[in-house]
Amino acid sequence: MPALANDDFGLHDDDVIMDEAVDKAIFRSTIMSSQDDADYGTLLRMFYQRFFPYKMYFNWLNYDTLPNKNFFNREFSFTLASDVYLRYNSFADAEEFRREIERLQPVKIDIGAIYTAKPKDKKQLRPQAFQPVEKELVFDIDMTDYDEIRTCCSGGAICLKCWEFMTIAVKVLDEALRQDFGFKHLLWVYSGRRGVHCWVSDETARKLSNDSRKAIVTYLEVVKGGAQASKKVRLNQLLHPSLSRALDVLKDYFPQLILEKQHVLAEPETWNKLLELISDQVIRQALDERWQADPTRSAQAKWKDIKQQLLASNYNEARAETVMREIIFQYTYPRLDDNVSVHINHLLKSPFCVHPKTNRVCVPIDPQTCDSFNPLEVPTLARLHQELNDYNSPYGSGKSLSDIEKTSLAPYIKIFDTFVNELLKEVRDQKRGKSYGVLK
Amino acid sequence: MFKQKPRANRFAEQTQRTLHGDAGQVRVHSAYPSRLNFYLVPPQYEITVDEFEEFALDRLHVLKALEGAQLRNKSREESKQQLDTVSDKYLPLHSNQAVKAHNVFEERRKDHISHFILRLAYCRSEELRSWFLRQECALFRHRYENESMAEKHAFLDDLQLDWKVLSNEEKKEIFEELVSASAWHASQYSGQNVGLKERAKAFVESEGFFEVNFERVPELVSRRLVYIRNGKAYVPMSEQVSLVLDEFRNRLSKALEVTAKMLPRMDEDERLMPVLNNINKQYLGKDYGAQTKGTAGAVTADEVDSLVAHFPPCMRHLHMSLRHDKHLRHGGRMQYGLFLKAIGLPIEEALVFWRRAFANMTEDQFQKGYAYNIRHNYGLEGKRADYKPYDCMRIITSNPPSTGDHHGCPFRHFSSQNLEEMLFRYGVPQTQIREFTNLVSEKHFNVACTRLFELTKKLQGADASALVRELITHPNQWFEASYKSSKAAEDPNAMQIS
Numbered sequence: 001m002p003a004l005a006n007d008d009f010g011l012h013d014d015d016v017i018m019d020e021a022v023d024k025a026i027f028r029s030t031i032m033s034s035q036d037d038a039d040y041g042t043l044l045r046m047f048y049q050r051f052f053p054y055k056m057y058f059n060w061l062n063y064d065t066l067p068n069k070n071f072f073n074r075e076f077s078f079t080l081a082s083d084v085y086l087r088y089n090s091f092a093d094a095e096e097f098r099r100e101i102e103r104l105q106p107v108k109i110d111i112g113a114i115y116t117a118k119p120k121d122k123k124q125l126r127p128q129a130f131q132p133v134e135k136e137l138v139f140d141i142d143m144t145d146y147d148e149i150r151t152c153c154s155g156g157a158i159c160l161k162c163w164e165f166m167t168i169a170v171k172v173l174d175e176a177l178r179q180d181f182g183f184k185h186l187l188w189v190y191s192g193r194r195g196v197h198c199w200v201s202d203e204t205a206r207k208l209s210n211d212s213r214k215a216i217v218t219y220l221e222v223v224k225g226g227a228q229a230s231k232k233v234r235l236n237q238l239l240h241p242s243l244s245r246a247l248d249v250l251k252d253y254f255p256q257l258i259l260e261k262q263h264v265l266a267e268p269e270t271w272n273k274l275l276e277l278i279s280d281q282v283i284r285q286a287l288d289e290r291w292q293a294d295p296t297r298s299a300q301a302k303w304k305d306i307k308q309q310l311l312a313s314n315y316n317e318a319r320a321e322t323v324m325r326e327i328i329f330q331y332t333y334p335r336l337d338d339n340v341s342v343h344i345n346h347l348l349k350s351p352f353c354v355h356p357k358t359n360r361v362c363v364p365i366d367p368q369t370c371d372s373f374n375p376l377e378v379p380t381l382a383r384l385h386q387e388l389n390d391y392n393s394p395y396g397s398g399k400s401l402s403d404i405e406k407t408s409l410a411p412y413i414k415i416f417d418t419f420v421n422e423l424l425k426e427v428r429d430q431k432r433g434k435s436y437g438v439l440k
Numbered sequence: 441m442f443k444q445k446p447r448a449n450r451f452a453e454q455t456q457r458t459l460h461g462d463a464g465q466v467r468v469h470s471a472y473p474s475r476l477n478f479y480l481v482p483p484q485y486e487i488t489v490d491e492f493e494e495f496a497l498d499r500l501h502v503l504k505a506l507e508g509a510q511l512r513n514k515s516r517e518e519s520k521q522q523l524d525t526v527s528d529k530y531l532p533l534h535s536n537q538a539v540k541a542h543n544v545f546e547e548r549r550k551d552h553i554s555h556f557i558l559r560l561a562y563c564r565s566e567e568l569r570s571w572f573l574r575q576e577c578a579l580f581r582h583r584y585e586n587e588s589m590a591e592k593h594a595f596l597d598d599l600q601l602d603w604k605v606l607s608n609e610e611k612k613e614i615f616e617e618l619v620s621a622s623a624w625h626a627s628q629y630s631g632q633n634v635g636l637k638e639r640a641k642a643f644v645e646s647e648g649f650f651e652v653n654f655e656r657v658p659e660l661v662s663r664r665l666v667y668i669r670n671g672k673a674y675v676p677m678s679e680q681v682s683l684v685l686d687e688f689r690n691r692l693s694k695a696l697e698v699t700a701k702m703l704p705r706m707d708e709d710e711r712l713m714p715v716l717n718n719i720n721k722q723y724l725g726k727d728y729g730a731q732t733k734g735t736a737g738a739v740t741a742d743e744v745d746s747l748v749a750h751f752p753p754c755m756r757h758l759h760m761s762l763r764h765d766k767h768l769r770h771g772g773r774m775q776y777g778l779f780l781k782a783i784g785l786p787i788e789e790a791l792v793f794w795r796r797a798f799a800n801m802t803e804d805q806f807q808k809g810y811a812y813n814i815r816h817n818y819g820l821e822g823k824r825a826d827y828k829p830y831d832c833m834r835i836i837t838s839n840p841p842s843t844g845d846h847h848g849c850p851f852r853h854f855s856s857q858n859l860e861e862m863l864f865r866y867g868v869p870q871t872q873i874r875e876f877t878n879l880v881s882e883k884h885f886n887v888a889c890t891r892l893f894e895l896t897k898k899l900q901g902a903d904a905s906a907l908v909r910e911l912i913t914h915p916n917q918w919f920e921a922s923y924k925s926s927k928a929a930e931d932p933n934a935m936q937i938s
Contacts, residue, residue: 181654182671204671212655218662238623238636240664318635 041081041105043381044354047361048102050403051384052352053413058094060187060201060420061111064427067093070134075112075119077347078104087112088119107356110347114206132345137183137205137213140348141169143194145335151262151270156357158194158375161261166196167370168253169334172246173198174367176220180242181205185426187419188365190375192355196365197348201423210344217341222246222333230276233330237318247325250332258331259299266299268292277327278306283313351416354381363412364419379408472548474595475533476583478688479695483553489711492557496719498530499554503575506582507887508911523582533583535591560712561719563700570883573696577689584681592680601687606649606674614667618644618674621667625676648677656686728829728916734784735920741793744780750926752889752918753850753862754835755779761846766799771839771847773810777817778829782916783923787818831914836885851876851885866896886911893918897925 062071076089076097086104091097101109112119113132122130143162147154152161170188177183177200187199208216222243223232239247258264265271271291275284287309291302306327310320340346353362359380365373379387384407391406404413487495505526509519527533533551534542555576562572584592611618619640625647626640634642654673660666660682667674675683706713728735736747748759758776762768768776777790785793794814795806812821819826832849841848850862856877863873872895879888890912912918 179670180668182669208655211658215654215658215662219664219668236623236636238620238626238640240623241617241620241667242664244620 040356040359040381043359043385044105044107045102046385046388047354047381048105050388051361051407051409052098052101053404053416054094054098054101056413056417056420057352058097059424060416063201063203063423065424070114073115073118075115075345075347076350077110077112078106079108079110080104081107088122090119107354109350109353111350112347113345134206135344137200137208137216138341138346138348139173139198139200140191140337140340141166141173141196141198141334142191142337145337148273149258149262149264149331151264156194160374160376161257163375164253164257164261165332165334166375167373168249168257168332170196170198170365170367170370171249172334173220175245175249176242179245180219181216185419185423186367187351187416188367188370189351190360190363190365190373190378191349192353192360192362193358197351197362199348199351201419208344210342213344214338214342217336217338220334221336221338222329223335230273231279231326231330233277233326233333235322235326235329237322239325243329246333247328250328254328254332255300255303259303263299264331265291265302271302274327274331275306277330278310278323280313283309286313361409361412363409364415366415378412383407384409472545472552473598474587474591475535475544475548475551476580476587476591476595477548477552477555478599478691479552479555480691482556483549485549485553487553489715492712493715493719495550495554496557496561496715498550499558500719501530502526502579503558503572504911504913506575506578507571508890520582535587557716558719559696559699560703560706561716563696563703569693569696569700573689573693576692577685580688581681581685584684596680596684599687601683603683604651606651610651611644611649614669614674615644617667617669618649621665621674622676624663624665625678643676650675650677650680650683652683657682658686728782728914734782734786735916736784736923738786739780739784739789741785741789741796744785744793747783747919747923750919750922752912752915753866753892754848755915755919757850757862758846762797766797767801768797769845769847770813771841771845773813774817775830775835775847777814778827779915779919781818781827782829783919787815787820790814790818829914829916832886832889833913835915849885849889851880851888856880863892866892868892868895886913889918893921897922 058067058071059065061074062068064070072090072092074090075087076091077085077087078089079085089100091100113135115122116131116133117125117129119130143150143153143158143165144155146162146165150162150165152159174186174188177186177198183200183202183205185201185205187201189197189199191197219242222235235243263270264274268288268291272284272288275287278284287302287305290305291297297305307320307324310323311317315323340348349362351362351364354360355362359382360375360378361380361384363378387407388403391401404410502523505523509522531547531551531554532542533547534544536544538544558572562568587595619637622640622643623636626636626643651672651674654661654668654671657666657673657675657679660675660679661668661673666676666679739747744759748756751759755776758768758772761772762776773794777794780790780793791811791814794810795803798806798810815821817827835847836849836852839847841853850859854862859880860873860877863876864870868876876888876891879885879891893912912921
């Protein structure tokens, strides 16, 4: 265990906990070798050994190919199978990172901020000498925030019907971040179960202060208010350009997703919830009575009824349209977990983790083709194992490929490679620009 | 080194000009061409230690008034008026038009010096720095908004801030977007009879725009009040104050950190450090020390329980804990004991009060372990100092309570759940509890306490605005305000006398 060899004298508390945890994990996997738990352990070992893209992962977080402070001052946190949580790990390079991952077999890896010093030295440092300085601007969109509007599933469960909420979120936020804020390097990642993460990795994004992060998040947030508030969207009649652009996306999805797939207007309980967004009680009642009387009325027709009723009740065209927009936004606009984005030292689950419950890999999503992304088809550990065996069996096609390329993980890795290569290219161009500057 | 050099030279040049100006017939002093100041150059005048302290305290008066007005949701007009009064009293600063009637140079010199003294006093911790930064920004904003257009322009020209102004062609290109993003501004500035879109169009047509990085105007970005493209925000010129303020905030924030790093070198100065240390702890109103008579006259041990209704939440909590546990640990005895002393509990009664309170204790234990301390607090033992009751700053910032302790500030030291329970017991409606938790999360403990005072007194039917005009920064201030108002209610004539 190389990590301990250097530290003959003052054992860190963390180290002790760590090794106990490793022992426990090994112990558990030996006594339960026939159960799923152990299967997960073995498969995870295979994953870390043969599939985790260490090199590109390092190049990403290092923002260069030679190790620098972007990487060695970066905090990584690990959750072990025994539920032990280890914070403030840091590594000199890709190799050390790999060794530690393969030794600990974490069930979850979190990425934190880049600090002014190495996070593993935190305890020797004065608090002022250990401050977070940079981190990607991150976003976390979780399906549980949609529980009040989705009718198909709840909690941790997802299906293809509600996944569309995530597709909308990716599209809307991707456009806003690129066009409004000028960011170029966005990595969208499936969180392994029921949500998506976004890592905005431009240099300007990494250097944003907490205040600027907060400003961006508030700018992007449209759906506001807790469980107590029913009306969570208030729009101006004159829509801000960013929201007009979002509305174009939302309008594409709303009829299909909310009216057809989620059946929001099919039952009195859910339609009344939607009608609560109209402040005028008379209108609400009129619509409710009309729909109660005609159970076969189609959702599309009911949707049209709302606007008609508004216009019939002294709403002018602009005001009626604003109410309709508010409904669309409340039912489809992305809902953000703002704490994750606002604080620079907040941790977020790393891409290429394997979700311990679903066994699915947290793979990148290409925002250009996010419509066709299917979370239920994301490779699981068992499937990767199977694919590898199939390929290596005598009946496989037998071409010599890397392990990744033999499996369905390949296309996702390709998205990641493209993302990282674009980042590296920019860094190279910048360096060149700088050296020209010196020559002048 | 290299960066600092030109600045030092510029300053030398400026002092030269100053001297010259004194001798000649220059109307506006060249050291301070405007009453607005970015405080880029430290003052290099000789002042007395007394002046040093006086200047600092005067400025502090203004900053505290600002804080009070801002946070108690006073209307713009109201707080402006209040500020003008306080400024005139403590830190008058007349514009260039008034150059004949007032000694503008002296005023600006005082403003300049006092700012830098408070920088020294308030750079020590993150909490102090952020408080100072907030108040100074508010003060700057207040002054900037009061300034005439011409003065503003002259001031900005002097600063040489490089903001890109959108050319007509560029404006034409993004005209539609600017219009769509101007809903709020349009509704603020134009006539009411035309449609919103028409008004927005008229607004954009007549308005000039700056192009700046979006990080410069976080406030406008988060409220979606400006058009943003490719990381650039297009800020209407009428929002210029946001930009100036951002510039001011950034520079001051950096300067404060630099000052904090330099401060240890000043520790050797025996004259200034005590003053500085005193300033950032300074309570501006009364300190309720020995010279002041007990607020409620002479209070007997028996009367304490009947006065609890006038106690601020921290003291009420200590009292309840004392009654419940029949004991209080040291921190609590100090905080509560000195408070009682200041409301008028004399030493003889204090000994009776505490003796009875510690009901589970033998006489011997009490005499040996506690009586000495009580006499000590009243200046009868040891170095015979007459101790002052703790103010909020001290309660909030020093000696945080640990297990078994009940002292401290409920707003600062209670868990949010316990705080909510306490507020609930005070009868604060559920809808307003959120306001308190927000204040507390932003560290406005005094403001929260003041709000609670206003609210509870309002619940009892008193006219809150008449009770406290400033922020509560001392537990005895709460007591005094509450006690006097109840006396006044009993006897309407008493009001006029006090």
